[in-house]
Amino acid sequence: MTKADVREDATAPLEDMDDWEDFLKLRYPRPAAEDMAPKAEHEFRDYRADARPSVKDFYRLNHTHQTVDFVLAKKHQYLALNKREMGVWEAMEYLNTLIDDSDPDTDLSQIEHLMQAAEAMRADGQPRWFILTGLIHDLGKILCLFGEPQWAVVGDTFPVGCAYSDKVVFPEFFAANPDSQVVQYQTTNGIYEEGCGLERIHLSWGHDEYLYHVVKEFLPAEALAMIRYHSFYAAHREGAYAHLMTEHDQEMLNWVRRFNPYDLYSKSAERPDVAALKPYYQELIAEYFPPVLRW
Numbered sequence: 001m002t003k004a005d006v007r008e009d010a011t012a013p014l015e016d017m018d019d020w021e022d023f024l025k026l027r028y029p030r031p032a033a034e035d036m037a038p039k040a041e042h043e044f045r046d047y048r049a050d051a052r053p054s055v056k057d058f059y060r061l062n063h064t065h066q067t068v069d070f071v072l073a074k075k076h077q078y079l080a081l082n083k084r085e086m087g088v089w090e091a092m093e094y095l096n097t098l099i100d101d102s103d104p105d106t107d108l109s110q111i112e113h114l115m116q117a118a119e120a121m122r123a124d125g126q127p128r129w130f131i132l133t134g135l136i137h138d139l140g141k142i143l144c145l146f147g148e149p150q151w152a153v154v155g156d157t158f159p160v161g162c163a164y165s166d167k168v169v170f171p172e173f174f175a176a177n178p179d180s181q182v183v184q185y186q187t188t189n190g191i192y193e194e195g196c197g198l199e200r201i202h203l204s205w206g207h208d209e210y211l212y213h214v215v216k217e218f219l220p221a222e223a224l225a226m227i228r229y230h231s232f233y234a235a236h237r238e239g240a241y242a243h244l245m246t247e248h249d250q251e252m253l254n255w256v257r258r259f260n261p262y263d264l265y266s267k268s269a270e271r272p273d274v275a276a277l278k279p280y281y282q283e284l285i286a287e288y289f290p291p292v293l294r295w
């Protein structure tokens with residue numbers, strides 16, 4: 001399948017799934033070193049004005065269709081992990097079959113993107129499990145190859161079954177979500193208990209949650225949090241939903257924050273030499289993972 005096939009789908013407004021990540025960079029620009037002082041409200045960019053129509057359409061679909069029922073159904077469908085059996089490197093190559101044919105000469109492949117994040121971590125002397133997490137963190141995007149629409153693979157994640165925070169991007173689009181009419185789902189804690197912990201919260205369905213379940217037996221808790229919550233921007237960037245979290249969650253979110261700059265800002269036009277780097281990364285994968293995983 002190519003991204004063009006995905007694009008023909010009416011539920012795929014983005015020309016390229018990476019357009020969502022480009023929008024994240026627009027919303028959360030890399031702070032310049034001299035620019036670390038807290039900003040006044042008016043200095044923040046207006047992401048609404050800057051967002052392309054396709055990105056807005058994408059969020060509209062995401063916020064409309066990610067309901068409690070939808071999330072539970074997807075968990076039921078995927079978390080038995082009975083779709084495929086393959087190793088981590090094989091999954092990287094599988095994800096790479098999602099080809100961007102709009103401009104294959106200049107756009108980086110999925111493996112190249114993953115390696116750029118991992119290489120930036122390696123250059124900073126991060127621990128091996130951290131680098132490995134960078135290498136694999138987006139492998140859940142193979143959901144796209146299983147036929148899931150863009151809005152059920154990527155996008156900022158948010159809790160379902162409780163009141164939507166206005167810190168979630170484009171919160172006004174939640175008005176079209178059927179759950180917004182369910183009184184039980186619209187109280188502050190909704191179907192959860194205060195301080196119950198993120199473990200008990202159902203986040204909107206996407207590549208983060210799926211990959212977490214594939215790898216959860218094999219990586220340290222910090223790495224698993226980085227994978228599971230890396231798109232939960234309302235929490236790790238905006239500080240929302242703290243009332244549902246434990247102290248442990250807050251500690252883990254600090255690791256997500258450490259991870260996030262590599263995710264957002266490591267993409268460069270310079271192509272990593274995949275063939276040359278492959279032995280290093282295959283050894284790293286083998287250090288933590290069995291040869292075959294269930295997906």
Ligand SMILES: [Fe+2]
Pocket residue numbers: 137138207230231
């Ligand atoms: Fe991601």
Ligand SMILES: [Fe+2]
Pocket residue numbers: 137138263
């Ligand atoms: Fe990513």
